[in-house]
Amino acid sequence: MADVMTRLEPDTRAVARGLSDMTIRNLFIIPTIAFLIIFNVFPLLYSLWQSFTDFRASTTAPANWIGLANYRDLLGDEFIWRNFTITAKYVLISVSGQVVVGFGLAMLLNRAIPMKGLITTLLLLPMMLSMAVVGLFWKLLYDPSFGIINYFLGLGKFEWLADPQVALFAVAIVDIWMWSPFVMLLSLAGLSAVPKHLYEAAEIDRASSLYTFFRITLPLVAPILMIAIIFRTMEAFKTFDHAYILSSQPTTELIAIRLYKMAFLEWQTGMSSAFAYIVLIMVVAITNIYVKYLNRAKAR
Known part of the structure; x- marks a missing residue:
């Protein structure tokens, strides 16, 4: 060779x-x-x-070296910490929802059902759409005047995207709808790899469905489920498109939106570069924690 x-x-x-x-x-x-x-x-x-300069792309002035001033100003800004708090809340809601919905769908599809291939394909369609198109589509669904969500729930003219207390949940629901199929696809791959003889042994021992799920299914699928969580957490921190389109409430200003405003509306190029590296370090740190638990799950 x-x-x-x-x-x-x-x-x-x-x-x-x-x-x-x-x-x-x-x-x-x-x-x-x-x-x-x-x-x-x-x-x-x-x-x-x-990120170590005061450079602004909107001017022709030369960039001046200011050291760690941008990082110090950002970490001392209470509004930036508010964006981090909002994003952390969004990531928790979104990723948790995707795991629950995606894994639940995988459990339902991991059996012989009519037209299984067609159903799986239809469920995968949301994550194949453009995020901007998804944002506009759901903005129509949330519309208080003619949106079908309020009609079916009997909420009248409830303002999903204008209510500061609900807007973040509304944006997270869109992300859950769009990316749960991704978790479902990976979960299906993990469930199909679980040896059937383990279920047969559990059935012979008259183990309950709950016991079988927590002792056989979940431990064996946990590594691939953790991989799905890692990818979705990284992507959730970068959410911009549909969140920017759906709502302009301060309670939905994720770090990606704040970074966009800082870089392209306020033209604070140097500070926005520092902000991007702070976000990068944070995402890498969280990913390393996930990888640590993934290695533990594989070692069991």
Whole structure:
């Protein structure tokens, strides 16, 4: 195998054209490395440098190095902490709802039912839609004058998106509706991998459904369910599109929305770069906690 990987076959077109092993390798690797450096590494390093300056993209004034002043001002701003609190609440509601709904749907589909393939496909449709389209669609559903949600619930002209106490829950419901299929798909993969003989042994021992769920199903599906939670938590922290479209209430101003306003409406480019790195560090820290528990779940 090593010999095949290190040299070309003598009758290949590459050899006929005089291309060496090194040339073939470079033709594949160098463009990829260049792409990563230009579109990933360079913007990260450039924005990191900007976070230590007072740079504003709306002016031609040169950027002045101010050190950690942006980070100090952000961490000392009570309104920024309010955005973090709102986002934490949103992430908790959204991800918890997705796990409950997604795993529940997976449990229902993990059995022989008529038209199972068609039902699964239809349930996966929401996460294939554009988030902006989803935001506009649900804004119509929440409309107090002609939205069907108030009609079916008999709430009259209740203002879902204008009520400061309910708006965040309304936005989270949209995220749950859109991304529960993602959790369902991963959960289905985990449930299909659970050995059937374990259920047969539990049935022979006359174990209850509750005991079987907590002793067999949940422990074996927990690792892949934790992976779904990791991905959805990271994405929930970055929620912007439908939250921005649905509501302009202060109680729904997530950190992504505040970052957008700071960078593109207020043109505080340096401070917004620092804000983005604070969010990055926070998400990485939370993800590491999840990964720690994931490793524990795999070790059981």
